[in-house]
Amino acid sequence: MVTEGDGDARRRRGRLVVAGAALAAVAGAGAVAVATRGGPPPAPRVTGIPVATTTVVKTDLSDTVTLPGTLGFGAARPLRGAGTGLVTRLPKPGATTVRGRPLYWADDRPVAVFYGDTPLFRRLGALGARGRDVAVVADNLRALGYAPGSAPVRSWSPAPQGTPAPPGEVFTASLRAALKRWQQDNGLKPTGVLDVGQAVVFPGPMRVDAVKAQLGDPVAGEILSVTRTAQVVTVPVETASAGTIRRGAKVRIVLPDGRTAGGTVTAVARTAQDAADSSGQSQTRLDVTVTPAKRIKGLDAAPVEVRFTSALRRGVLAVPIGALLALREGGYALQTPGGTLVAARTGMFARGMVEVGGPGIAAGLKVVTSS
Known part of the structure; x- marks a missing residue:
């Protein structure tokens, strides 16, 4: 002193x-x-x-550092139809997909939603067929209450000839019977056969972002685009500053009407992109993804500001x-x-x-x- x-x-x-x-x-x-x-x-x-x-x-x-961002649902991904026929019915933007329910209609037949990690790339119906696509069908029928009987086989196992068999599940008679019951309940002809284009596979619930096709368009084209269902804020950050932002960091989101909401940094992109700043100078930036603590009501998309705490x-x-x-x-x-x-x-x-x-x-x- x-x-x-x-x-x-x-x-x-x-x-x-x-x-x-x-x-x-x-x-x-x-x-x-x-x-x-x-x-x-x-x-x-x-x-x-x-x-x-x-x-x-x-x-x-x-x-704190305050940066501009955009509230939305993240990057949209296109969905292309498959098979033949014409588009006869379409969902509305903002609709959320539901497992087993129709997403759109082709030749007035519903095209249902399945969840999984492998698209349906071939016609399924022959007994003994094995693969990840078969497992997707079986998993979804189980989730919908149509027990197909056999448990999935998901590991590589040697075939009689000594060559490795594809991983996945076997298309059995009980699986075909379960598929018939599901088809019957959903207004489809109960054939026990699932053709390419009769169902679309997403990794989980999705939100219809935009409808691209019009009624009467060929189904084998871009039908719509989808996003995840969770709201996110995308914040472009200069590469030199992005290193101070960590996943799990808490932030405040300032909405256009002055309200604020809590959020968490859930992703920091690894790929930098060139973007022009307000003066027209090119700068390299990384996208930082912020997930609001709870859904922000009344807004689907809006410019916002995000307050990052750089030191505490x-x-x-x-x-x-x-x-x-x-x-x-x-x-x-x-x-x-x-x-x-x-x-x-x-x-x-x-x-x-x-x-x-x-x-x-x-x-x-x-x-x-x-x-």
Whole structure:
């Protein structure tokens, strides 16, 4: 602690510069401007004149960066139809897919939705056929309550000839019977055969983003585009800054009407893209994906802002920047209303506050401030 009497304090006023304004100008860089030697010293404070004071507080300091983003449902993927015929019925944008239910109609026959990781690339119906596509059909029929009987076989196993058999499940008589029951319940001819184009396979529930085809178009073309069902915010971030953003980081999303919502960084792209900034200069950026903590009602797409916390200090002592005094010989001090100077170490600067510490500095200490 630096302690002096009132008379000593007045004599030392010539060696101090109230640096509140200078500090505010450079707080983001963590630097403070100090008056050069040789200039006239400031006039000493006249005893008895009221001064502005503030109190040392214990608080959390955070440095935030706000970047523009776009609320939506992520990148859309196209869906192309297969087989022959004409499109006779289409879903509406915004509709959500449901396992086993029709997505669109071809020649007035429903094309249903299955979930899985392998598209239906061949005609299924022959007993003994094995493959991942067979497993997709069996898994979906099980999920829909049509028990196909046999359990899936998902590992490579040697065939009688010694060649490896494809992984997946075998198309059995019980699976064909289950397929017939499902077809019957969904207005299809119960053939026990599933042709290419009679069902589409997605990795999970999807949302219809846009309808591309028109009624009467050939089914073997782009029908629509889909996205995931979860809302996300896509934020393009300069490559140099993206390294400070981590998956799992908590953020705040600022909506166009001023409301805010919590969110979490769920992905940071690995592929950089060139994009022009506001001045037309090309910059390399990475897309950062933020998932809102809960669905944002009333909006499907909108420009938003995302506040990222780049640094955080919890439970530190802090004062307004205007309370710091920069000493000509270096270092900083706080001044009590009685004129006593208390040496202060500085830490993080954020939102007009500065972290301080040192002997004699504690929460509740009243100090002079310039603002």
